[in-house]
Structure formats: C-alpha cells, structure tokens
Amino acid sequence: LGLSSRGLVTIVTNFAKTSPSLAAGRFLTPKYSTFNLFSPSSHISTQLRNNTATTANMHILLTNDDGPPSPHSSPYVHSLIHQLQQAGHVVSVCLPHTQRSWIGKAHMIGQTVKPLYYRPSTEGLFGTEGTTSTRPSANGADDEWILVDGTPASCVQIGLHHFFQERGPIDLVVSGPNYGRNTTAVFALSSGTLGGALEAAVCKRKAIALSYAFFSRNHDPVIIEGAARHSVKVIEKLYQQWPAGDEVDLYSVNVPLVEGVETHKTYFTNMLQNYWRDGSCFQEIDGDAGDEDEEEQKLREGAGGETQGGDTKKTESEAAGGHKHKHFKWAPRFTDVYQSVEEAAPGNDGWAVKEGYTSVTPLKANFWHAAEQLHQKELILDTRRERDWATMVPARERERERDMAKEASDNPQNEGSTEGPAASSTDLPVRNATAVAGQSTTTTTTTTTISRPKFHAVIKYEDPYVQPLILEAMQRLFPGAYSLLPATPESADAEPALAAALPSPDTKILHIAPYESLDFDHVASHPSTALVNSYVIRKALIRKHYLSSTVDHWVAKHPDSSLKTHVKRGEHFEVDYAEFLDDALVEAFDLRESLDRNEGVEQEDKREWWILKPGMSDRGQGIRLFSSMEELQGVFDEWEEERPDSDDEDEEGEAATDEEAKGGDYITTSHLRHFIAQPYIHPPLLLPGDARKFHIRTYVLCVGSLDVYVYRPMLALFAGKAYRAPWEDADLDGHLTNTCLQGGQEDPALPPVKQFWDLISSGGDKSGGGLPAETAESIFERICDVTGEIFEAAAREMTIHFQPLGNAFEVFGLDFLVDAEARPWLLEVNSFPDFKQTGGELKGIVAGFWEETLRTAVGGFFGVEAEGKASGEMVRVRRVELGRR
Numbered sequence: 001l002g003l004s005s006r007g008l009v010t011i012v013t014n015f016a017k018t019s020p021s022l023a024a025g026r027f028l029t030p031k032y033s034t035f036n037l038f039s040p041s042s043h044i045s046t047q048l049r050n051n052t053a054t055t056a057n058m059h060i061l062l063t064n065d066d067g068p069p070s071p072h073s074s075p076y077v078h079s080l081i082h083q084l085q086q087a088g089h090v091v092s093v094c095l096p097h098t099q100r101s102w103i104g105k106a107h108m109i110g111q112t113v114k115p116l117y118y119r120p121s122t123e124g125l126f127g128t129e130g131t132t133s134t135r136p137s138a139n140g141a142d143d144e145w146i147l148v149d150g151t152p153a154s155c156v157q158i159g160l161h162h163f164f165q166e167r168g169p170i171d172l173v174v175s176g177p178n179y180g181r182n183t184t185a186v187f188a189l190s191s192g193t194l195g196g197a198l199e200a201a202v203c204k205r206k207a208i209a210l211s212y213a214f215f216s217r218n219h220d221p222v223i224i225e226g227a228a229r230h231s232v233k234v235i236e237k238l239y240q241q242w243p244a245g246d247e248v249d250l251y252s253v254n255v256p257l258v259e260g261v262e263t264h265k266t267y268f269t270n271m272l273q274n275y276w277r278d279g280s281c282f283q284e285i286d287g288d289a290g291d292e293d294e295e296e297q298k299l300r301e302g303a304g305g306e307t308q309g310g311d312t313k314k315t316e317s318e319a320a321g322g323h324k325h326k327h328f329k330w331a332p333r334f335t336d337v338y339q340s341v342e343e344a345a346p347g348n349d350g351w352a353v354k355e356g357y358t359s360v361t362p363l364k365a366n367f368w369h370a371a372e373q374l375h376q377k378e379l380i381l382d383t384r385r386e387r388d389w390a391t392m393v394p395a396r397e398r399e400r401e402r403d404m405a406k407e408a409s410d411n412p413q414n415e416g417s418t419e420g421p422a423a424s425s426t427d428l429p430v431r432n433a434t435a436v437a438g439q440s441t442t443t444t445t446t447t448t449t450i451s452r453p454k455f456h457a458v459i460k461y462e463d464p465y466v467q468p469l470i471l472e473a474m475q476r477l478f479p480g481a482y483s484l485l486p487a488t489p490e491s492a493d494a495e496p497a498l499a500a501a502l503p504s505p506d507t508k509i510l511h512i513a514p515y516e517s518l519d520f521d522h523v524a525s526h527p528s529t530a531l532v533n534s535y536v537i538r539k540a541l542i543r544k545h546y547l548s549s550t551v552d553h554w555v556a557k558h559p560d561s562s563l564k565t566h567v568k569r570g571e572h573f574e575v576d577y578a579e580f581l582d583d584a585l586v587e588a589f590d591l592r593e594s595l596d597r598n599e600g601v602e603q604e605d606k607r608e609w610w611i612l613k614p615g616m617s618d619r620g621q622g623i624r625l626f627s628s629m630e631e632l633q634g635v636f637d638e639w640e641e642e643r644p645d646s647d648d649e650d651e652e653g654e655a656a657t658d659e660e661a662k663g664g665d666y667i668t669t670s671h672l673r674h675f676i677a678q679p680y681i682h683p684p685l686l687l688p689g690d691a692r693k694f695h696i697r698t699y700v701l702c703v704g705s706l707d708v709y710v711y712r713p714m715l716a717l718f719a720g721k722a723y724r725a726p727w728e729d730a731d732l733d734g735h736l737t738n739t740c741l742q743g744g745q746e747d748p749a750l751p752p753v754k755q756f757w758d759l760i761s762s763g764g765d766k767s768g769g770g771l772p773a774e775t776a777e778s779i780f781e782r783i784c785d786v787t788g789e790i791f792e793a794a795a796r797e798m799t800i801h802f803q804p805l806g807n808a809f810e811v812f813g814l815d816f817l818v819d820a821e822a823r824p825w826l827l828e829v830n831s832f833p834d835f836k837q838t839g840g841e842l843k844g845i846v847a848g849f850w851e852e853t854l855r856t857a858v859g860g861f862f863g864v865e866a867e868g869k870a871s872g873e874m875v876r877v878r879r880v881e882l883g884r885r
Contacts, residue, residue, distance in 0.1 A: 060173070064077055235253075
C-alpha cells in the first residue's frame with residue numbers, strides 16, 4: 001500500500017480497537033511482535049556505542065509530580081512503567097493523587113496524608129485513566145499503585161518506608177517522567193519532579209529525576225514509546241556506573257520528545273544558571289480559577305507556553321488608588337528560559353535538549369553540581385537487540401519459581417536473604433504487560449514473578465568481536481538469573497580486586513575477562529562461589545616447548561597413546577645469541593643427526609625438512625623452514641643482524657615492539673630464547689580444485705578438574721597461496737595457514753576460512769570441497785581422541801605446569817594439520833584464541849561455541865538451568881578424575 005511503518009501501526013491499532021479479539025501481533029512477521037511493532041530496527045541507535053552491558057533486575061520506586069495517567073496532565077507515566085517492567089525491573093508506584101507541578105521538595109505540614117489505590121487502565125499507555133478505590137485490592141494485586149493526597153516528596157517518604165516492603169529493598173527512586181522539561185536553574189528550583197528525587201537523595205537512596213521536553217501539542221505515541229525505551233537505557237546505565245562514595249546524590253535527566261531520540265546522543269551537562277527577567281510570573285485575573293488539570297494544560301500548551309515559545313499575555317494595571325481585589329494565576333514566562341539558553345554557551349542542559357540530545361546532570365542534594373569532570377562528555381548507552389524488547393521478563397513455570405525462591409531464601413549467601421525464618425525478598429512481583437500502546441485488549445493484566453539473581457557476573461572480555469557474543473548468550477541462557485556488574489576495579493598495587501565490585505565477599509560471581517584482569521586470589525579463597533574463565537597455570541599446553549615435553553613424558557609411559565602418532569616429536573633448545581647456536585644443539589640429537597644426513601644429500605627433495613618455531617610466540621611469528629645447519633644458522637644470523645646495535649634492553653624491547661607493530665617478523669633471540677624444531681609435515685592434504693594448504697582450528701572447552709569438550713563445528717584456515725614443496729618455493733605464504741599473516745590472496749574467490757564440514761560437499765565451483773564424508777568423520781574422531789589425550793597427559797604428568805581448578809573453565813584453540821593420508825597432527829594449543837580470525841561470515845560458529853560453553857560451565861557451577869535445548873555440538877571427549885572437583 002506504500003504505507004510508512006507508522007501508518008501501518010495506526011491502521012492495525014485502530015482495527016484492534018474495533019475488534020478486541022484481534023491480536024495484532026499474530027498477523028505480523030516475527031520482526032513486528034506485539035511490542036516490537038513500535039520499535040523497528042531502523043530506529044535503533046547507530047551512534048550510541050554498544051558496550052552491551054546490562055543492569056541487575058532492580059526494584060524501582062516511581063513517583064512524579066503530574067499524578068496518575070491523564071491525557072491532559074500526565075500522559076507519559078504509564079508508558080515508562082511499562083518499559084521498565086519489560087526490561088525486567090520491579091516497579092512500585094506511589095504518585096500524588098492529582099497534579100502537583102511546581103511544588104518543589106515540599107511537605108504539607110499538619111495534613112493527614114491518606115492513600116488511594118489505583119488500578120491502571122488496560123486500554124492504553126498514553127494518559128488513559130484507570131480506576132481508584134479507597135481500599136486495597138483483596139487479592140493483593142501486584143499492579144496496584146498507591147496515590148496519596150500529598151506532594152512528590154511525601155510520595156517518596158511513604159513509598160520508601162510504608163508500602164512495598166514485601167517486594168524487597170528499593171534499589172533506585174525514579175521521579176518522572178515530568179510533563180515538560182526541567183532544564184536550567186529556573187525550572188529545576190521549582191520542580192516537583194526534582195523535589196521527589198531530592199527527597200530520595202536525602203534519604204540516602206539513589207535517585208533520578210526524569211523529564212520529557214515536548215515541542216508539539218501532538219503527543220505521538222511512537223515518539224513517546226521511543227522516549228520511554230531510551231529513558232530505561234539511560235536509567236540502567238546511570239545506575240550501573242553510579243560513582244562510589246558520595247560524589248553524586250542524584251541525576252536530572254531531560255529527554256527531548258523528538259522522532260528518533262533513541263538514535264541521538266546522551267551528554268553529561270551542567271545545569272544552566274539563569275534568572276527570571278523583569279516582570280511578574282503571575283497573571284492578574286478576575287473570577288475563580290478553573291480546574292487545575294485544565295489550567296495546567298493551558299499553561300503548558302497555550303500561548304506563551306512550552307510549545308509556543310511566545311510571550312505571555314500582558315496584564316492591564318489599573319492605576320486606581322488603594323488595593324484592588326484580584327486573583328493571580330501562575331503564568332511563568334517560558335520565553336525567559338528559552339532566551340537564556342540561546343544566549344548561553346553550548347554544553348548546558350538547556351542547550352542539549354534544544355539540540356535534540358538527552359541531558360544528564362549529576363547533582364548533590366543541595367543543588368550543587370556534581371561530577372563536573374563528566375560535563376559535556378557523552379554517556380554511552382547499552383543497546384538491546386530488537387527481538388529482545390518483548391522477552392526481557394520471561395514467564396517461568398510455577399513449580400520452578402517455588403524451587404528457586406526456596407533455594408534463594410534458604411541460602412544466606414544470596415542477596416536479600418535473611419538468616420533463620422525471616423521473610424525473604426527473593427520473590428519480587430512484576431506486572432507482565434502484554435498490550436501494545438493504544439491497542440485494546442479484552443484480557444486482564446496478569447502477574448508473574450521473577451527471582452532475585454542467582455549469581456552476579458563481571459563480563460569484560462575486551463575483544464569487541466567476542467564481548468557481544470558472550471553477553472547475548474548470557475541473556476538467552478540465563479534471563480533474570482544473573483546481575484551484571486561493572487568491570488573489576490584495581491587495588492592499590494594495580495592488581496584486580498574482584499571483591500570491591502561485589503555486594504559481599506561471598507557473593508556468587510562469574511568473572512569473564514582477559515587473564516591479566518582475573519582476580520585469582522579471590523577465586524582461590526572462594527572455591528564454591530567464584531567462577532572464572534581461565535586456569536591459573538596451563539603452560540604445559542600453551543607453550544610449544546612445554547607441550548613437546550608433555551607429549552614426551554606421556555608417550556614414554558604410554559607407548560600406545562595416540563599422541564605418539566599424531567604429534568611430531570620436537571627438539572627443544574635455547575639460544576641467546578646466534579653465535580651460540582652450535583652449542584645449543586648439543587643435546588638435540590635427532591635434529592643434529594637429521595641435518596648431518598641431509599649434508600650428504602644433493603637433491604633437496606630427498607632431504608628431511610624441519611620447521612622452526614619460537615616456544616612463546618604466536619600469530620605465526622618467527623616460523624621458518626630449513627633442511628641444513630647452514631640454513632638454520634642463517635635464520636638466527638638474520639635475526640641477529642636486524643637486532644638494534646645496542647646493549648640497552650629497554651631500547652631493544654622498544655625496537656622489537658615497533659617492528660611487530662609494523663607487521664614485521666622481528667625476533668629477539670635473547671628474549672624468545674626457547675625454540676622447538678619439528679619434522680615438517682609434507683605433503684599436506686590438499687582438496688580437489690584448491691591447491692592451498694589448510695589447517696583445522698578446533699575449539700575446546702575445559703571445565704573444572706577436569707572435563708574436556710570438543711566443539712564439533714570446526715574451521716579450515718587456508719594459506720594465502722597455492723602450496724608448493726619447501727624446496728620448490730621458499731615463500732612462506734604457501735606454507736603458513738595463519739590468516740593474520742596473509743597480506744593478500746592470489747584468488748579473492750577463495751575464502752581464507754571455511755567451515756570444516758563444508759569441505760565434504762563436492763561443489764562444482766572452484767572453491768568446492770571434495771573431502772569424502774567418511775574421511776571427515778575419521779578426522780574428527782581422531783581429533784577428539786588426541787584432544788582428550790593431550791589434556792589428560794598435561795593434567796597427570798605435568799602437574800606443576802597445568803593446574804585445572806574446580807571453579808574455573810577455559811576455552812582453547814587447537815590447531816591440527818592433516819597430511820596426505822588424512823591423519824591429523826596436533827600443531828599447537830592456544831589459550832584465549834584469536835576468535836576474530838574467524839571473520840564475519842562464520843561468526844555464528846564462535847557464537848554457538850560460547851553459548852554451549854556458558855550452558856555447560858556456568859549453568860552447572862551455579863546450579864542454574866539454562867533456557868532452551870543444548871545444540872548437541874559440544875562433545876565431551878575426556879573426563880579426568882583428579883580428585884580436585
């Protein structure tokens with residue numbers, strides 16, 4: 001029909017109103033589910049950088065100064081509550097029973113404050129009025145709000161201390177969203193929205209004042225819904241990174257109601273200091289004042305109001321003697337505020353909203369600015385995938401809820417639990433909103449419960465390729481079961497200090513981070529509550545010369561081991577300087593004997609070729625081929641010549657770093673003095689129609705002490721050029737299959753990385769496979785056997801250099817080269833493998849691997865059942881009973 005997405009929304013919504021039984025989402029593609037109808041992917045921010053961090057499921061007390069939902073005075077509050085609940089938060093609502101704008105942080109002295117009990121309408125989210133009762137619901141409805149005949153500040157006091165205790169402690173107070181901006185000092189000083197947040201702050205609670213700045217009388221539901229989603233992200237982010245100590249008491253957040261606000265930036269700002277200009281903010285009138293809601297609407301949207309930016313009506317003073325009986329109506333001159341913003345320098349809160357940005361102003365509870373170092377910096381928000389919008393609060397089976405609640409309440413280590421029989425705050429009710437904004441429904445609002453987090457998590461992998469995959473997998477597998485914490489702070493001696501990020505030292509915690517950022521001291525002292533993604537010691541596997549020693553020790557005791565026929569025996573030697581190479585090879589008997597034999601062989605193709613590998617290098621650095629002592633000596637002499645002519649170790653190290661940064665192959669033998677030489681595997685397996693050599697990258701998971709798993713989807717990584725025997729072509733591009741070394745391919749149509757199992761298809765094109773299915777299965781079976789064998793060998797024979805922990809897991813990348821007889825040979829074991837070499841097209845393999853890794857390692861350790869079914873691709877190949885489980 002040529003309709004815009006908004007036009008389609010309008011048609012479907014109106015039709016749903018006339019046909020209450022219509023569930024509009026059933027007739028739309030999955031992209032436009034019941035909730036996603038108003039958030040197409042094109043509206044998702046491209047400027048808000050994603051650090052994929054999410055917050056815990058918070059218990060939020062919400063108040064405002066506009067009162068309960070009303071199309072005239074409070075059109076925004078219901079949609080924000082809906083979005084907060086959709087994001088998984090428990091929202092307790094305590095509002096003034098009527099409009100209380102411009103009242104600041106006041107309390108009404110001498111008044112007995114009485115509550116009413118309010119049930120929000122199920123007909124829509126944008127100002128539709130609900131029902132009110134003088135007594136609470138007999139069935140204890142979770143969606144019942146409290147209305148009090150007091151001020152926003154009074155609502156905060158009453159909500160914090162007199163209602164909602166059964167839902168557990170309140171984590172955050174949100175005041176708003178205000179019907180109109182609260183930028184600049186003139187507005188903020190009188191704001192009831194700010195007053196509610198200030199009251200929470202002086203009660204030592206984290207508080208956020210939220211205001212919507214509108215520019216049109218037409219309150220577009222799509223824009224309002226987008227502002228609500230955006231506000232939730234801002235709220236979550238501010239709570240997540242709330243400064244320690246008392247640097248900030250509250251934040252004032254102003255969101256402009258403009259199309260696409262979710263794609264606009266969010267800035268920390270100062271509050272503009274401005275003043276009323278000459279003249280009164282009260283208008284003289286005759287007669288009684290009108291209805292408060294009507295007057296508020298006229299004030300905001302009439303001439304001289306927020307949507308106009310024009311002058312107010314001028315009053316006519318009568319110059320009669322004596323006092324004249326008059327009435328006065330509050331008629332603030334908004335133009336004074338707007339003019340002050342225009343005249344001020346950029347960077348303040350008023351400027352940000354005027355430009356369409358969201359403003360965040362940190363404050364102390366005395367109207368002083370706080371955290372001024374953040375002013376004019378952007379607040380980078382987390383983003384959620386479109387399909388997550390409607391599924392952030394999953395429904396759980398009742399039996400499972402009861403089990404989890406009982407377990408949490410019985411465990412004194414869980415957050416919110418109590419010793420003995422005291423009531424637990426484990427079960428927190430959340431309204432399960434199911435209706436799209438503006439859509440009529442005949443079903444009543446249902447309630448569900450979510451559990452307090454079973455564990456906390458610090459996830460900071462520091463690889464932009466992997467980090468979002470881990471976070472997405474956690475959200476899919478354990479929704480609502482964990483609380484994401486900020487990155488681990490460092491102690492005074494620059495060591496990771498995990499305990500500083502935890503609610504208590506015994507909190508159950510998952511820590512996924514680079515090796516250097518893991519707090520192994522905390523892990524060692526909390527074996528039953530802390531889980532990390534790396535073992536402390538595993539050099540028996542990841543250092544090439546240690547790996548060779550591991551194989552030698554194991555094969556000597558187990559001569560029938562598969563390692564004997566699937567790992568080339570290596571000769572380990574140490575070289576500090578090239579001139580001492582001959583002395584270094586004194587005990588490398590097999591290597592020297594082979595090189596001596598080669599001296600008498602004229603034809604190079606008859607020689608035994610060797611490959612040289614630095615014991616502690618990676619990414620293919622320093623690998624060379626040789627067949628004679630002269631060639632080997634030439635390799636070290638070349639490195640020696642490239643070494644800077646200086647004895648200063650610092651300068652030497654800097655030079656090596658510079659050379660590596662330029663993409664060179666510089667090796668400092670005095671630094672990487674451990675080397676290993678192995679017989680070169682020739683000829684390798686080559687596929688029909690593709691003459692490139694390849695190796696197989698296998699992802700392996702080790703859990704505890706010790707289960708070993710192999711992930712069945714494997715990768716085939718190809719060399720940059722067609723393979724030729726080492727004596728025919730000395731160019732290493734045809735021999736090295738590490739994709740990070742490839743400067744360019746001869747044929748761009750041949751991808752550098754493929755799925756291993758795709759090699760089975762014969763394919764008629766040039767890049768087709770041709771590997772027989774039975775051969776591929778045989779290769780995989782041998783890889784599984786060798787993988788289990790090498791990890792058991794390290795665990796049993798190299799106990800000093802490989803120490804698996806019961807409260808740790810680790811992922812490895814194992815590389816295998818297949819020879820012409822289809823026998824896989826183990827080349828190396830990599831910790832923290834370089835996943836991004838997989839590329840974008842095959843990213844799903846890495847995503848699947850991490851999902852199964854977390855399902856296996858995390859769910860098992862914390863006793864949390866993961867959502868969905870396992871893929872069956874994670875194959876356990878060995879269980880090693882070490883007595884340390």
